[in-house]
Amino acid sequence: MTLADSRIDELRRRLERDPGSRLFAQLAEEYRKAGDHADAIRVARTGLAQHPSYPSARLTLGRALLDSGDPGGARAELEATLRDAPDNILASRFLGQALEVLGELGPALAQFQKTLKMAPGDRQLESQIVSLQTRLGAPQPAPVAPPAQPAPAPEPGRQAPAAVARSEVTAPMPRPTVPIHGAGAQGSWGRQTAGPPPLPTTATGPAEVP
Secondary structure (H helix, E strand, C coil): HHHHHHHHHHHHHHHHCCCCCHHHHHHHHHHHCHHHHHHHHHHHHHHHHHHCHHHHHHHHHHHHHHHCCCCHHHHHHHHHHHHHHHCCCHHHHHHHHHHHHHHCCHHHHHHHHHHHHHHHCHHHHHHHHHHHHHHHHHCCCCCCCCCCCCCCCCCCCCCCCHHHHHHHHHHCCCCCCECCCCCCCCCCEEECCCCCCCCCEECCCCCCCC
């Protein structure tokens, strides 16, 4: 016999000795944990007939109905639980699951969002909300692009590459100068293109040209 079985037997004997005890809620929960949903539902309903305002027992009944494949019955019990205990996080969460199984995705999303306000940071709830938003076609926030990085400033005393390229293209090229011989030149440098050198002369006259 397992520990769970021993616990169930003990609670069952105690409840038989005192049928009006609230121990029925513990016994129903033990049945539910063991996967015996039929006995969990039976014990919970019998006890709630005597103690209708017992939120934890009604929560157990709602969960057992949901686990057994009766989301409609679970919804009724979980809504009743929340009327008596509006801040019951588990009842709110499982009500959202029951609504989702029933195909009421909009109300299920609203219920999960309400539950998340009571349990901020719950990763499972956040995942369920994102999944429902995707199924409902709700727009997702667009990713934020990182800010553009400014171009690095040139080092002091160094011209930017683009400016250097432009200056190399547009700067005028200096024209070479050559010396000009003759009487008007006086041995100075001019900016005219020199002609052929003068013919040599002798004391008696110009040299003969062959």
